[in-house]
Every structure is written in structure tokens, then in C-alpha cells.
Amino acid sequence: MSEEHIIELRGVGKAYGAFRALSDINLSVDAGTVTCVLGDNGAGKSTLIKILAGLHKPTEGEILVDGEEVSFGSPRDSLDHGIATVYQDLAVVGEMPVWRNFFLGQELTGRFGKMHEAEMREITHERLHHMGIDLPDVAVPIASLSGGQRQVVAIARAMYFGARLLILDEPTAALGVKQSGMVLRFIAAARDEGLGVIFITHNPHHAYLVGDRFILLNLGRQKMDASRDGVTLDELTLEMAGGGELSSLAHELER
Known part of the structure; x- marks a missing residue:
């Protein structure tokens, strides 16, 4: 295993004309770790995802994969480096x-383009079983699964197709407590299998359950970069809520 970070961002920024969406972002992700990127709407999380996924190029800064500088010109470039992005809408x-969704766009085919349906069904069932989901039949429509199960299908799919780094876009945002717990367990399972994970979320409680490192964005700037040993859940929640500004307001209101 390489001693270099799977991915590292150095001074990355992004401007859209006069609007600056990100400024001076520095982060790195190692194999077998979960880096949580937190922030409210408008913090810059979506722009960061698009840069990592190869949808947008940064205006400034460097992106390194395995210690080598790279430039992603398309999502295929990102995928070719083992970076898989699972968006909130799952696509x-x-x-x-x-099983068709599991292999969507990467179907196993033989002569004359005939799909190997039995093999794809078997692989899908095996990979989901490995992740702890036992479906009676992988031929059921994916819409019939719970939101948490659909997220796990997407995660298992990315792992099967060789991802080394998973970028998860608000995977628990629209889920209840039980389904969120399912997804968080599988994030931990992906980490335990040696993958690097970037968990994008606005929920500090979910982040703290699985995170090894916490990056807090606010209006496109990096407000916090802390390891799990360096911050408590209460501190993380306070920073998400406004940090020092909130404390100052509380003191004013107490007068």
C-alpha cells in the first residue's frame, strides 16, 4: 500500500466569475479512514464534490492522487483514479x-452484446450479502427498497467496480433513524475494508459516529480541520451552529 495519501488538496479554490465558491481548501484522505466534510447549505460542499468528481476544475490549487499531481477533465478521469461519487439522488x-442498477452502464456481455443476466444476478446478490443485505430476489425494482438499502446498493456497487475512495453526498439526509444507522454501519464497513471515505453531511451527530477527521466549511472557507482526538461532539456541534459567534451572542443575551 502506498504511503501517500489517496487524495490531497492543496490551496484549492473555485470561482464562478465574480462569485467565489471555495477558497484555500486543504485536506487529505488516507486509506481506511473517514473524513467528514460538514457545512450548511451554501458552505461549498457541492462545489467541493464537483471538483473531486471531475465535473469542475478548480480555479487555483493542486490535486494530488498517490502523491502525483493530477487534473480531472471529466468524471471518467476521477473514476479512472479509483474515486467514486455516490450522489444524494443515487442516479x-x-x-x-x-441487479440491473448494480451493473448499470457496466453490464457483463458476451457475443453479439447478449447480457450475462444470471452472472450479474449472482454477483449482485453476493456483494449485497457481503454488505449485510439479504434480498429474497435481486430482480425486484430498486424503487421497492428502503432509502437506506438503495444507498448501500450504490456503495456496494462502487466498491465492486474498484473504488479506492468513496465520496458520499449527504447519504443520510432524507433517512430516518433506523435507515441512517444502516448507512452509517456500511460507511464504517467500507473504511474497515481499507477504502478512504469522504462523508459529506450537515449532521454533526452522524459525522461523529463514523468520522476520523472533520473538515468544517463556512461560506466557501475551511473553518475547522480536526482529528477525532482533537474535538468533541459538543465542540463540533457548537462550531456547526456558529461557534464563537454563537457564544458571544449567548453572553450578550445573558446580560
Whole structure:
């Protein structure tokens, strides 16, 4: 295993004309770790995802993969470096079977383009079983699964197709407590299998359950970079809520 970070950002910024979405972002992700990127709406999380996924190029700064500087010109460039992004909407076809969604765009085919359906079904069932989800039939429409199960299908798919780094875009945002717990367990499982994970979230409680490192964005700037040993859940929650500004307001209100 390389001693270099899977990915490292140095002084990365992004401007859209006169609007600056990100400024001087520095972060690195190692194999077998979960880096949580937190922030409210407008903090810059979506722009960061698009840069890492190869959708947008940074205006300034460097991106390094395994210690070598890279430039992602497209999502394919990012995927070719083992970086898989699982978006909040999952990009699944609801009425298609689970196995078809698992292999969507990467179907196993033989002569004359005939799909190896039995093999794809078997692989899908095995990979989901490995992740702790036992479906009676992977031929059911993926829309019939719970939100948490659909997230796990997307995570298992990325792992099967060789991802070394998973970028998860608000995977628990629309889920209840039980389904969120399912997804968080599988984030931890991906880490335990040696993957690097970037967990994008606005929920400090979810972040703290699985995170090894915490990056807090505010209006496009990096407000915090702390290891798990360097911050408590209460401190992380306070910073998310406004940090020192909130404390000052509380003192004023107490007068």
C-alpha cells in the first residue's frame, strides 16, 4: 500500500466569475479512514464534490492522487483514479431491477452484446450479502427498497467496480433513524475494508459516529480541520451552529 495519501488538496479554490465558491481548501484522505466534510447549505460542499468528481476544475490549487499531481477533465478521469461519487439522488432507475442498477452502464456481455443476466444476478446478490443485505430476489425494482438499502446498493456497487475512495453526498439526509444507522454501519464497513471515505453531511451527530477527521466549511472557507482526538461532539456541534459567534451572542443575551 502506498504511503501517500489517496487524495490531497492543496490551496484549492473555485470561482464562478465574480462569485467565489471555495477558497484555500486543504485536506487529505488516507486509506481506511473517514473524513467528514460538514457545512450548511451554501458552505461549498457541492462545489467541493464537483471538483473531486471531475465535473469542475478548480480555479487555483493542486490535486494530488498517490502523491502525483493530477487534473480531472471529466468524471471518467476521477473514476479512472479509483474515486467514486455516490450522489444524494443515487442516479438509479427506479423501475429497473436491483441487479440491473448494480451493473448499470457496466453490464457483463458476451457475443453479439447478449447480457450475462444470471452472472450479474449472482454477483449482485453476493456483494449485497457481503454488505449485510439479504434480498429474497435481486430482480425486484430498486424503487421497492428502503432509502437506506438503495444507498448501500450504490456503495456496494462502487466498491465492486474498484473504488479506492468513496465520496458520499449527504447519504443520510432524507433517512430516518433506523435507515441512517444502516448507512452509517456500511460507511464504517467500507473504511474497515481499507477504502478512504469522504462523508459529506450537515449532521454533526452522524459525522461523529463514523468520522476520523472533520473538515468544517463556512461560506466557501475551511473553518475547522480536526482529528477525532482533537474535538468533541459538543465542540463540533457548537462550531456547526456558529461557534464563537454563537457564544458571544449567548453572553450578550445573558446580560
